[in-house]
Amino acid sequence: MLVKEMMRRPVTVVPVGATLGEANQILQARGFRHLPVMDQGRLVGVLTDRDIRFATSSLCPEPRSGDDPVSLAMSSPPLTADPLDPVEDAARIMREHKIGCLPVLDGGELVGILTGMDLLDALMSLTGVTKPSSRLEVALVDRPGELARLTALLATRHVNIHSILTYPTPDEAVRTVLRVDSNQIRSLADDLRAAEFNVLWPLPKLRPVQ
């Protein structure tokens, strides 16, 4: 999943000469929290609603007024992303710098903006359910070929896989969560157990009192 698939466009921007009052009005009216600041078609900074609140607060060492230019309150130079960056790389930058957005530049041109909200959308889309499916969870031995062995077994059963997520666990097994296009998941789990997979979900069937 690439930044260009999850970013927003077109981007609302302010010129570097705009006042804090004007910028505040745009943020309020549009329900945004981040405004890229432009100077002659070039990105020079990012202004957030928090920047405005602090700059105009009496607690600011040099309090500004609504008539001052945005350049006195913006972050500059801004951190940016490339449209072809994987979203996880963009997420890492935002997380490490504790920032809420990344303007997206393509050869110096501002083509979009990626915010924390867009990353939540990405998370929902990566882990979410878009087609009817069941969850199958397997702890794979951490060695080459195990995932292939798992998917090959599903292929022989003609079961379509909608998504696969894998993540490491402290016990060195690779936790693998699949969403598969079948309602008949218990018999599938039984087959996987017979093939010596450690199936975490679904559990074997509860047996009644005899």
Added chain:
Amino acid sequence: MTVLIHRAEYAGYDFGPEHPFTPARLAMLLDLLQGLGHPATPLAAPAATREDILSIHDEAYVAMVEALDRGEARPEAERFGLGTPDNPIFPGMDLAARWLVGGTLHGARMLMDGADTRVLQLGGGLHHAQKDRAAGFCLYNDLAVAIRAFVDHGWRVAYLDIDLHHGDGVQNLFYDNDRVLTISLHETGHYLYPGTGHIQELGSGPARGLSVNVPLEPFTESDSYLEAFESVVPRVLEEFSPHVLVVQAGADAHFADPLGDLALTTQAFETLYRRILDLAKTHTQGRALFTLGGGYDAQVVARVWAILYLTLMDLPIPEALPVAWLARWKHLLGPEVGRTLHDPVPAFEALPGREERMRRNRDVVGRLQDSLLRYWL
């Protein structure tokens, strides 16, 4: 009294011997009712027409089902959810599905005519079928076709789904319709098919707050299930004030069902059926249309739906299963069938972590109520 709808043609909805949604389940049920001394005398309804189906489904999808029905090879079938392990292609599938839809629709029309107040369709309940695709053993959505007919008649419809699985097809088809309330209690989609039915799915536009989902923990068991039902269902029915109740009475929430783990007993099902009839009496002048649904352990399904039938017909629930029936269906009943219609008490050994699951279910119900309050409670 309750009008029964069924006909021999329902047995034609058959995905083959390896498939869990087998018509043998219905044959066993009818034979059990006979053996209990209360043979069903059902009314045979006409098949739904192509136009009836098109009141819900896309023309392209229906045309695909018809082409596959005729035996035409269509490589794009899987895009419509057809020809998969869940929904295999079989000759005659279009008409087989239309018989089932016809029964449910006929039941709806009888209620609209005012001839009767209670209908039990011994078949149907194909709640996963979507506008443009088959899903989870369901080709055409008989429930949605019936609900559409009620809505066109000017009625507000409350749909109640007690199948193990989320009633996603019906919910999606009426997601923005403010004349239809859908309530589904099911094992949480975090684990189970179809993966939806979360408390955040509340309906859209004018119908915000009219999709109500109660996703429950695996191994919920009867007490926690009934508690969640009582916390949600009576109140939303009271608020919505429907003209009719449509009930998808799947039996797969039973503890022995191979597809899931909600772990209900037959006693819980009987309590639930009686409570639903009470609620119909209070909110819809008794008007209720019941269909069957999921349920994949032959001996369980026969027993649970026999209890449904006897309860709806106001008949006593006998204790013993007929010896002749046990002998006749031995090959399908498996080793775990007892000698009684109800489950033994206790039905299974106590499951560890019961209190924790009950608390989690209460938390989910609380969060659902917090969301619903914002819209209309």
